[in-house]
Amino acid sequence: MNILVVNGSPKKKGGASAFFSKVLSFMLFPQKVMSKTISVSRNYDNIFTDLKSVDTVIISVPLYVDGIPSHLIHFLQQMEQYCVNNKCKFMLYVISNSGFVGGYQNRAHLEQYKCWCERAGIRWGGGLGIGGGVMLHVIFYVTLLLGIIQFVIGILINIFSGEPAVSNALLLSFTRSMIIWLFFSSGMLFYEFILARAIKKQKIIKNKYTRAMVPSFIFLIFADIFMALEALFHGKIIFSLYKKIDYTKDMQ
Ligand SMILES: Cc1cc2nc3c(=O)[nH]c(=O)nc-3n(C[C@H](O)[C@H](O)[C@H](O)COP(=O)(O)O)c2cc1C
Structure with a gap:
């Protein structure tokens, strides 16, 4: 069986989506798994050339504003065209991970891929919604x-x-x-295992939802600290936030 795993995160390196697709690829052993990344590139030829020969495609993707990230919409539009023209026969599974802890946050997002499958004439295999994606990735x-x-x-x-x-x-x-670590990640590991088993048997499964195994009130405290640190290290340094901005410059 030929399996293609596509990482749909715009992040070039690392990222939660890449982490979850690696865990799944590990669980799919001994099946042959090819991995590709979309990033924000607009040339998908290296992915499309494999679509005709694969039996299964898995997209691992972050949830953006409760839906499909915009760069992926472009990819899906092109892929739909390609699949219709080339009569692709693969089955699509999707892993959607969200920053918020509730796995159900990903429900509408997964439905969007199911609708896409109907348009593109592709078989929908099912999806997995993972809440607290960043936390599960960082905890590992x-x-x-x-x-x-x-x-x-x-x-x-x-x-x-x-x-x-x-x-x-x-x-x-x-x-x-x-x-x-196993305790925090047990839900994710269990449902990725269920997904891997379904993929190996080419079975359709109902969408599954899981989360980081932490009570929400504890999650909120750590997520707030993490986000503040992320903003400090990757965003503007704190003093620049208080800098006076001359808005009249933009109006000239
Ligand atoms: C532009 C943007 C929009 C996002 N919207 C949501 C959202 O609506 N709900 C949510 O739970 N997380 C949201 N997130 C958080 C991501 O889903 C989360 O960080 C995810 O784990 C990132 O995966 P990645 O590391 O593979 O890119 C958003 C993140 C970004 C950058």
């Missing part, structure tokens, strides 16, 4: 990184104090970190 790297740092520091301390390098306590703390 943070837990992994902290786990590794803790492990390495522990080994160094053990060596200097003349004890066996890898002690039981060290293994236990690393296992604890992994269990915490």
Whole structure:
């Protein structure tokens, strides 16, 4: 079976959509999976050439303003034309991930791809809506990184104090970190597994919804802190926010 996974995020590197498509590709093993990225490019030839030969296409995409990101609308318009002209026969599955924690936020978004399938004459396989996409993505790297740092520091301390390098306590703390990650991500892992199983059997499934396994009030606190830090590091530095702007310049 030939499977094509398309990352629909405009981010060139990383991103939650890429993370979820990697998890799915891992679960699709031993099937052959090709991965492509749309980004904001307007040339999709490298993706379209594969559409005629694949049995399944999976689009992993972020939710933007409760719907399809605008750059992806352009892609879907072109793809619709291509599929109609070339009588494509693949089945489409979609993973939609949102910043907000509720997985159901993605419901209307997934419906849009189902409608697209009807227009393009493509079989709709089903979708997965993941809430708290950014958090699930960040938690994976943070837990992994902290786990590794803790492990390495522990080994160094053990060596200097003349004890066996890898002690039981060290293994236990690393296992604890992994269990915490598994707990937060259990919904996502479970439903990605269900999706992978459906894809392997070429089955149609009802849309599924899941989220980061954190109570919403705790999610809000961490999401606010994360967003504030993101704005500080990737946005304008805080003092420039208070700078006086001369609006008359724009009017001249
Ligand atoms: C322009 C824009 C609009 C967004 N709109 C929504 C939204 O309506 N609802 C929501 O839950 N998240 C929204 N988000 C958050 C993204 O869905 C979320 O950050 C997602 O995990 C990004 O995935 P990526 O890293 O693959 O790009 C929006 C983000 C951007 C940049």
